[in-house]
Amino acid sequence: EVQLLESGGGLVQPGGSLRLSCAASGLTLSSFGMSWVRQAPGKGPEWVSSISSDSIYTYYADSVKGRFTISRDNSMNTLYLQMNSLRAEDTAVYYCAKIGKLGLWYFDYWGQGTLVTVSS
């Protein structure tokens, strides 16, 4: 059974930083592209970032470009999201999600999410 388990969320002040982790089990992470998707309370999901299976290619939404960095450690079967210069509008539940098909960014497995709250 595929499981994705996020951690690292919490309360942070505007301008602060957080690092999210996503530990995978039941699949070999190195075979798949992965993404982070966030969802603010009462809103639809918002794609944040994606990374290719070999880490060569990374992609970011304009709203986070230059502030967030996606990375992965395939030996640890773990995905990361480093978030810097956080703003109130970054407040959301952050999900890691497995990309469904090579090059096509729909998401067939999701973690349970970790809440990030940016507030003073």
Next chain:
Amino acid sequence: EIVLTQSPGTLSLSPGERATLSCRASQSVSSSYLAWYQQKPGQAPRLLIYDASSRATGIPDRFSGSGSGTDFTLTITRLEPEDFAVYFCQQYGTSSPTFGPGTKVDIK
């Protein structure tokens, strides 16, 4: 960026009834690269449909997707109690995938 609009915002139906949910894109979605997800309170979204009409693994055949270009539909032929939830569409035909705001299907 492709903007997705979903209608209606809320659909009030009874178990056993048919649900028809609409997703409209601001521009044509390349190769019908559209997905549908179901989300229940406190849970992550669950993939139902990809490529506009292909059911994901383990999804019952009462769920079906159709459409192309800018207009897409999710149909649930006979609502089961576990189908009352929020449904989102998502396009992935560009390098900036986007989601719709959702349609809530609640019990009448």
